[in-house]
């Protein structure tokens with residue numbers, strides 16, 4: 001497995017593969033890899049001849065008061081995991097290698113990027129789209145694999161790739177969970193033992209809403225309140241940032257669940273902001 005930090009070397013490496021007629025898959029990450037990331041790599045491995053994983057805590061997707069500085073990092077361990085999962089190349093640049101001091105070009109999908117997480121994290125998805133575009137430009141992958149845990153991110157990248165003709169097949173993969181249902185996240189390490197213990201209430205709340213839909217409830221406002229009430233009872237220390245029922249691609253609010261609808265939630269548990277979602281089928 002190769003490990004590169006220089007974007008130019010990355011470009012050359014991937015260019016060489018393409019001239020050999022090899023297909024390339026990319027899995028972008030911020031590192032501190034867990035089984036959710038590894039499930040993306042395992043799938044990507046089956047899609048293409050070569051697999052590139054990027055590990056980059058992208059500063060432009062963090063707001064001024066967010067956790068950029070304390071975001072967990074462990075590159076040596078990540079490299080071991082990547083090697084064990086058949087990754088051909090890990091690209092782990094420094095921020096200075098990815099952004100010139102006078103960096104001025106941005107990619108944005110405002111219609112999808114200003115709702116849900118974008119409402120409480122202004123500029124977040126502009127940072128995501130910009131760095132993913134740069135990675136696509138360097139690697140020029142045939143396939144890029146993203147997790148449905150970040151459903152909004154996946155919807156935005158799909159739209160960006162389609163609208164800008166980026167020539168990448170964007171693949172979404174299911175949420176990988178802990179045994180008690182908590183969605184795996186690099187940020188889970190920041191939960192105190194008590195918070196961690198109770199955080200499975202988020203998943204339980206999503207399942208409760210799904211059961212209500214299956215039992216015939218269609219009113220999105222009622223279903224959203226049901227999730228909030230469940231958290232109020234089971235995870236009283238949490239603050240719900242949002243719990244919204246939206247169209248799974250347009251991300252626009254729905255009033256009634258008459259077609260597959262995404263219930264997307266973000267919850268502050270102590271200082272940690274956790275996101276999760278469920279696709280409600282009727």
Ligand code: AMP
Pocket residue numbers: 028029030031036037039040145146147148149150173174175176177183184185186
């Ligand atoms: P991150 O390192 O958090 O930026 O995540 C990198 C990629 O892994 C994104 O496409 C995420 O959606 C995906 N991912 C993170 N957590 C999970 C999970 N629990 N299950 C599946 N994919 C995940």
